[in-house]
Amino acid sequence: MSICDDTLLCNFPKCRAKLSAFAWVTACSHVFCDQHGSEKFSRSPVICPACSSALSGKLDIVRMELSPSEEYKAMVLTGLRPDIVLDISSRALAFWSYQVHQERIYQEYSLSRAESQLKQMEKMLTQQNQSRELELTALKGEIASLKKMMDEYKRNYSEVSEKLMQRNRQYQKLQGLYDSLRIITMKDIHQPPVFHSGVARHATPQRSPPFLSLGPEGDSRFLSALEADGGKTFFQFSSPGRDKCRPFIRKH
Template sequence: MSVCDVTLLCNYPKCRTKLSGFAWVTACSHAFCDQHGSGEFSRSPAICPACSSALSGKLDIVRTELSPSEEYKAMVLAGLRPDIVLDISARALAFWSYQVHQERMYQEYSFSRAAVRLKQLEKMLSQQNQSRELELTAMRGEIASQKKVMEEYKRQYGEVSERLMERNRQYQKLRGLYDSLRLRSMVVGERERPTQPGHHDYNTGLARQAIPQRSPQFLSLGLDGDSRFFSCLEADGAKTFFQFSSPAQD
């Protein structure tokens, strides 16, 4: 990149914009944009915002056009002796050289600050990575211990399950024996129990009724009286009927 391609920047610390149009130039070789130059140099006494130098002279601050017209360039140095023209040109080139050097120094300073910041960030990142590695190692150890505990629980659960199944098998076996013994005792008890009239058989659920004796046949009474009623009874049946039906005599 040639020298002509270099663009001056505003020397105001918080601006750093490219200069175009009009710029404020100071005797301490600093240049400012039109906005900050008008604001800073309107006060008295004027102080350079870049180096804090007092600018009390009449020509210590100049507002110049960065892209002058052809007429201005033709007349600004006209009539001056060559040594004066060369002196003015040398001073202008010195101002330009100082601005380029200052910009290079500023870029180097910014780069050094960025490098320091980068080293700090790398150090912090390395510390964080180390702490994360330690935490990860601790978590891996905890996971391994938890896996061992889980395996032990699985083994204990398998043993308990096997014992439970064995107890269930024993219980089913004892339950079968109990049911068979209970059924056998019920059958033996039914065989030994005497059969009585009117006794209810719980095994079959049938009530055994005693066979009744033959009852006398009653005929309807006619108009003749009670003689026909007693004549229809058998001898034994009538006797039995009156014996159990008549009230006792004193």
């Protein structure tokens, strides 16, 4: 039975449907919908699905019409003594109060179970939040380390780029020097010879080595070069002996 209205609910544990039209009422103060009452009470022995009580009496199970007609209301208690009418009414009210009490107990049980589930969910949520905070802290630390590495890579990249630019400038300078020297060399090679008094000479005379230059400095350089290479042995010749030359002279 719902607390907000005055409608009975089926006492079958898996049903809990609102009752309308017809209902099955038991002597143990339980009520069931027409579907489950017809299914459960058609078997033998008859047992209450709510409290497992045996219902062997003839009037232990009654199929009642929940919305009786006005004629039925006018005739059902007609002719009975007032005390019997009051007794019947008190028993009907006791049945109704029992249903209300059972519904309140069921709602309290459902509320306590929902509260326990809520506490468990809150506990799980707290644990998940703590784990997420730990993961977030670890991720923040990892992000900070990655940012530090990225800054270091950027600094290294800028240094390498600057060095590369310097190398490129040096390369361009060397390339320019090489091109100029190559052009000068090609001009010297392709320049035609100049003729003086019947002798062909190149326009640019070749320079003699430094140690063959004229003058006192040239002589000293020449002598020093000879001394370094063994000048004494250079001007000394040993004539071969006569005995050694004789075998080469043929006699006719």
